[in-house]
Amino acid sequence: MAYPSTSGSPYVRVPHGADPSPYGPAAPTPKGRKGPLILLLSGVALCVIAGIAIIVSALSLTRTAGALQPIVADGTSTVRLDAQEVYGLYGNGSSDCAVTAADGTELEVTRPSSSITVNDRQLFGMIAPTSSGEYTITCSTLLVSGDVYFGPLVGAQDIGRMVFGVIASIAMLVLGIPLTIGGIIWLVVRNSHNKRALQAQAVYPTAGTGL
Known part of the structure; x- marks a missing residue:
């Protein structure tokens, strides 16, 4: 039952949409910054x-590319090899090299089973000396502009990890x-x-x- 709003009446009509709460609108709550x-x-x-x-x-x-050192592409070079290490021969001119120990023993130069290129030079031979010492590497290269580099072996696993x-x-x-x-x-x-x-x-x- 509605009562008219009159002066002196204890009943006051509340306008439609007004907040009857005497405390005002609810303020937003600050949120944490953890998320x-x-x-x-x-x-x-x-x-x-x-x-x-x-x-x-x-x-x-x-570091791997910088560890490669040039050797004579058509001739003999002297290098030091450490036992239990594996070395690689890299080139870009269809080279063939032979490695000989100081006592005249020739080391086997193994051909890689996969194509590996380091610093634009392809691995064409691998050397695994059984004793440390001075070795001679004698190479012959078909191309006049070809070169040969010698250094640590970079395998397919190393390339894969990189x-x-x-x-x-x-x-x-x-x-x-x-x-x-x-x-x-x-x-x-x-x-x-x-x-x-x-x-x-x-x-x-x-x-x-x-x-």
């Missing part, structure tokens, strides 16, 4: 790990960059929400609470 920070830090961590992996792979490849490292690093970057951007955006939005919530609480300090 955005976890997302942001996860993305940054992936990017940092990916960057380190790329640097390590590049340094490993550079390639896998690069691919894994790229994958981590592809995942880490969006996570980092998403974390930054989420954190900015969350900070903006919390700022508005604190401002609203300052206007309505008792909003949503009883006496």
